[in-house]
Amino acid sequence: MRAYVLERYGGPEGARLADVAAPEPGPREILVDVRAAGLNPVDFKFRQGMLRPIYRPPLPVVLGNELAGAVMAVGSGVTRFEVGDRVFARLGKERGGAFAERACVAEEHAAPMPRDLDFATAAAVPLAGLTALQALRDELGVGPGRKVLISGGAGGVGGFAIQIAKWLGAHVTTTASPRGAALVRALGADAVIDYTAGGLSHTTERFDAGFDLIGGTTLDEMFGVMKPGTKIVSVAALPEPQTALRDLGGRRLLAALFWMASFGIRARARRANVRYRYLFMHPSGAELAELGGLIEQGKLRVVVDRTFPFDRIAEALAYLEGGRAKGKVVVTM
Ligand SMILES: NC(=O)c1ccc[n+]([C@@H]2O[C@H](COP(=O)([O-])OP(=O)(O)OC[C@H]3O[C@@H](n4cnc5c(N)ncnc54)[C@H](OP(=O)(O)O)[C@@H]3O)[C@@H](O)[C@H]2O)c1
Missing domain, CATH: 3.90.180.10 (Medium-chain alcohol dehydrogenases, catalytic domain)
Known part of the structure; x- marks a missing residue:
């Protein structure tokens, strides 16, 4: 073959x-x-x-x-x-x-x-849809009325994330360039922040949950716009040691490496009083069937x-x- x-x-x-x-x-x-x-x-x-x-x-x-x-x-x-x-x-x-x-x-x-x-x-x-479902529902516990910030809403994961957050009842803000603004709005985003024109540094809005698809300075800026005591889940930055230990076969050396590598992100999270978690999405036929159901009902495009x-x-x-x-x-x- x-x-x-x-x-x-x-x-x-x-x-x-x-x-x-x-x-x-x-x-x-x-x-x-x-x-x-x-x-x-x-x-x-x-x-x-x-x-x-x-x-x-x-x-x-x-x-x-x-x-x-x-x-x-x-x-x-x-x-x-x-x-x-x-x-x-x-x-x-x-x-x-x-x-x-x-x-x-x-x-x-x-x-x-x-x-x-x-x-x-x-x-x-499968991969992008499950990532969005597992991050927003399982890790962040997004529910009705919550203000969710999603960085990078116009890409593969972002398209599912906006729609799933809306399906969970959230108010959704996402970052996108003018190239992606029309798409993310059509998918249901309530507010769009242009990351090419100042991005999150200009917003006075404060959020209840953050889903990061970009990492780097975008994640750094996200910490600055979260309400105290809330949580950011990233799939684009670095695993923290708990997730590394749990999801990478209990390898302590690897967890120690990620402890060092993620030190700056965790310190930033502590200063902002925001919890930080990395997500490794996992395959699941059962959750994929749920997404299939949403697609059949016309709730997920x-x-x-x-x-x-x-x-x-x-x-x-x-x-x-x-x-x-x-x-x-x-x-x-
Ligand atoms: N840990 C896991 O289990 C897991 C699972 C899935 C994905 N991921 C990771 O998640 C990330 C996103 O994946 P994806 O499939 O969504 O990627 P993708 O489809 O390649 O994302 C491309 C989109 O990102 C937008 N973008 C680029 N830079 C941006 C910025 N600074 N701010 C806002 N939007 C920006 C682009 O919009 P413009 O063209 O308009 O700039 C483009 O539409 C990747 O790093 C991927 O490896 C991890």
């Missing part, structure tokens, strides 16, 4: 389309005929070697973290899916392999595709910026890496 394979960490030249053996499903896995795969910043960050301190699978490895397709075969212990089912999934982090004509998915990570959704649109949902054919995946990744995508980028097999 054709697959997009990482052979060496670094620039785009380290990955290429190649013919590799198709994977075989284990007892609790399904084999999927991949029709489309979503792209995410983690794909190029992994290729660059930025994740090596955390995950270091032996190379070559097939890249890609989310897909939509049809079930071709099921393992002996699979109970929820049958051959022919249309599914979508965020693959297990230790497995990957979505940028390929066939991929194996743990049964617990897959969900039936929402009715009336095409494969390209469905493939855009999937924004696909561009779709590329699979043989132009390098171009698709370069486009995403440019950092200007509005919504999601997808390849179709």
Whole structure:
């Protein structure tokens, strides 16, 4: 089968389309005929070697973290899916392999595709949609009337985050450039702060919860506009030691490294009297089915910026890496 394979960490030249053996499903896995795969910043960050301190699978490895397709075969212990089912999934982090004509998915990570959704649109949902749901509902406990600040609302995660925060009943403020302002408003943002014209430094508003998709100076500014005692969850800055210990296999050395690396952020959080947490999103077929339900009810819209054919995946990744995508980028097999 054709697959997009990482052979060496670094620039785009380290990955290429190649013919590799198709994977075989284990007892609790399904084999999927991949029709489309979503792209995410983690794909190029992994290729660059930025994740090596955390995950270091032996190379070559097939890249890609989310897909939509049809079930071709099921393992002996699979109970929820049958051959022919249309599914979508965020693959297990230790497995990957979505940028390929066939991929194996743990049964617990897959969900039936929402009715009336095409494969390209469905493939855009799992990773970004689950990230937004887990951050806003599970980590931040966003509820009716809360004032939520989301940095970077125009991108892949931001599009889901704005809509999910609105669905949870929140008042949503997001940062975007004039290029993304119309999109974030159409998705339901109540207020938009132009990050190219002074950004958060000009706002007198104070927020009950913060979801950070940008990190760096944006996160720094977010601490300055939160009400005391509130919480910011970031998926773009650095893990603090508790999350590192919990989510990275209990490796104490890694937790110590992140203790040092996140020192400045934690000190800033303390000064602002704001709690800071990093989130590693996790695959979940059950939560993905919830998102599927929202899509079917018309409560969640999937924004696909561009779709590329699979043989132009390098171009698709370069486009995403440019950092200007509005919504999601997808390849179709
Ligand atoms: N920890 C996890 O589990 C996890 C999960 C998912 C994602 N992430 C991370 O979350 C981040 C966001 O992911 P994504 O998929 O949403 O990325 P993305 O789709 O590439 O985001 C692109 C968008 O960001 C906007 N943007 C760029 N700089 C900005 C700034 N300073 N302020 C506000 N908006 C800005 C751009 O708008 P303009 O073109 O208008 O500037 C563009 O629309 C990435 O770092 C990703 O790795 C982590």
